[in-house]
Amino acid sequence: MRATRVIALAVATGLVLSACGTSGDSGESKTDGTITLSMGTDPGHTLPPDGTESVSSTLINMVYDGLFDYDTSGKLVPVIAEAVPTSTDNIHWTIKIKSGLKFQNGEAVDAESFVRAWNYGAYGPNAMGGNSFYSRIKGAADMVSEDPDGPDGPKTAPEPKAKELTGLKATDATTIDIELEKAFSGFPTMLGYLVFFPMAKACLDAVDACKEKPIGNGPFQLKTWDKGVALTIERWEDYAGTKPAYKTLTWKIFPDGAPTFPDFEAGQLDMEAVPEENYQSAKGTYGDRMLEVPTPSLSYIGFPLYDDFYKQKEVRQALSLAVDRDLLNEALYQGRYTPATSFSPPGIIPGAIADTCGYCKLDVDKAKELLAKLPGGGWPEGKKLKLWINTAASGANEKWVKAFGDQVKQNLGIDYEYELVEWNAYLAKTQAHEVDGPYRLGWSPDYALIENYLTPVWGGGAANNRSGYENPEFTAALEAGDTAPTLDEAILKYQEAEKILGEDMPGIPMFYSTTATVVGERLDLDSVVINPVLGGADLRLLKLK
């Protein structure tokens, strides 16, 4: 009896308090409305040449416009550029840009604004995350310098020889002339990536201020940013392109690991990714308001090719043949992921095709046959398969790598052990070639070209990739792709290169992940277009109901 009275009193108090409050956002029209989403952390790298990490790139893609954009099939769409450029020798590229475009501070978006941004990014001491993306432009090597005694030594790296890329010029206000170090037919495709976005002069004059309040040229401008709490962008009314159908977007910041799904369920967020553990219930609750889209994000196991044992191709091939990817997909991800049969995701990234990997299927007999060819007639007696895993991602990685080990044990009778390593150490050890067994890693594309799955991961020579893989044929095929006269021909060469990987197996492609996103009642479901290359919904296109 007494308890009921307490509740009644509490509810009454609530009613009185509510009467004092304002009556919500009922007076707002939908084009002036606010969309609320979550963000995993404060963006830390808000300059375009630095925005390689996902949270920062989300912001940069809303605030800035680049030369090109990628459509949902990964094709280049000119934005600031007049057209997709062509080149006779794939070394010299001329890009014409539209005139009359402005930054949000009134400065003109001209050829110079691109040159200045790229030079800033290419200059080593600025420590921009996208530094390596400029390396194909002539003169990039002179913009970075080697530390004489390595990063841990007491000496500092000398100043680089040059401060500007010799291969980059703004011939006039609307023309950018680029000369590359070596021919590269896929170069325009790279230019859709945000590290090639322009920067205003005022931004470089006061870099620190510009990190806090970007001077963009895109449809939105930053309104408020309360670190660790929320970041709000607002439609830029002078934007020359298609204006967004809503006024404000607020990202509530939920640091990595804080659950966001309850907030979506409580109606506080308009769109949210579905966590693994909520997948089944969300599917039932949200029906067609839950969108499932395959991503180009690859999970793979790399081999240490600098290790004598794993130098043997048969070992690598056999391990890949011993794993039933379909079974793991069913058991671990309710069959939602795509088992990988290639080193790049078919259907998402232009040029990527399925079945380039001849050993990405279960064939235990063949695996045993291959192992029998080893000196000693099989897997060495008593040798355990040592798998390297990093501790990040709340054990999600651990789960599938262990399942991989279980498969090998079950099918080939090889015992496994694993080494759990903290993320720093993991990165450092894989990079320094100190890992002595197969290691887990993932790859997501920077730009929509199959080459982005080959050169950065497996190319560059044995010393420069994590696995220590080097095969002259592979290098030659990549080179042939880079120098091919057209992109279509280049893609054929890259596919050849990928087939060489499929034979050499410097790594085992495992899955391409699928994301599930739930869309709240306030949003127009048709306006949610998931762009697989961007790795999520195109936020510019959202509409309120």
Add this chain to the structure above:
Amino acid sequence: MGRYIIRRLLQAVLTLFLALFLLHYLTTLSIQINGNPAYAFFGAQITPTPAQLQTVSELYHTDHPCLTQPGNPCFGNFFDTMKRYAEGDFGKDLRFRPVTELVAERVPNTLRIFAVSTTVWALAGIGLGMVAAMRREKFMDYFIRLGTIVFGAVPIFLVVLGLKYVAGVWFGGWLRENLGEENALSIIFLPSFDDQHPWLTILVPGVALSVIGAAGIARLMRTSMLENLRADFVRTAKAKGLKPGRVMLAHTLRNSLIPVITLIGLSFGGALGGAVITEGLWNVRGVGQLVFNAVRQNDTPIVIAVVTMLVITFLLFSLLVDLLYAVLDPRIRYE
């Protein structure tokens, strides 16, 4: 009293020094074994050039050669670090923000959550303990004791996650549907912290956090009260003809509070740890959340700096508790 205070202060300084050195040594060892934390700055998609690594290493003071010699305690670095701490420089996070600034903007919310928890400790912990003691072996006593066992046994993250759904999504959803979004009760029962309503939205996680300690405090309060109720000086006070209320407050309660205050002091330490989880999961921008994030992002400089600050705070609390003894207990005062 003066000598007692001086002795405690000296102990506190020594403990602080040892704690800081231990932290330093563990960090050093971890860098020596695991490699330069600067790698975390770049992540897996980027292979940093030596120049980039160098820049980042210098920024976080991880470029010293002794950090490549496993086992070397790096005394030089320790004194450099202490010097920087003494000057108020606790370093920067992976996003170049000074740790002191980060902590400063987060202290208010942490104080809020502790204010709620302390209130719950005082009201629920001490109150329930008293009730149980006075109704000894009766229904209320059994009920409270059973409740404390249940709550003492549930881990904090489970309480927080459970509340997120039960209070935030289900009950809160019902409230929002029936009372409207702007209603104070609807706001109290949001599933995470909202900076627009810092006091209202901190109540639920504050109560969740107080689960650490509240159960123990109630049980200790009960035992302590029972002991004092039977004590000679209480019988004397009663025999003297003092009013029951005065006997209860001035004689029984005051003496029973001595061990309870010790436990509250210790519970603060536990709650600081609990705040990391509660603030992290409830998305409260507090000091605990800072640690929660930093751990998730391998932001070692932040973890160390904040843990250092927490160590200092905890030592200050223990000192305060010890000094409070002297106020409450004449035997210590006149030692």
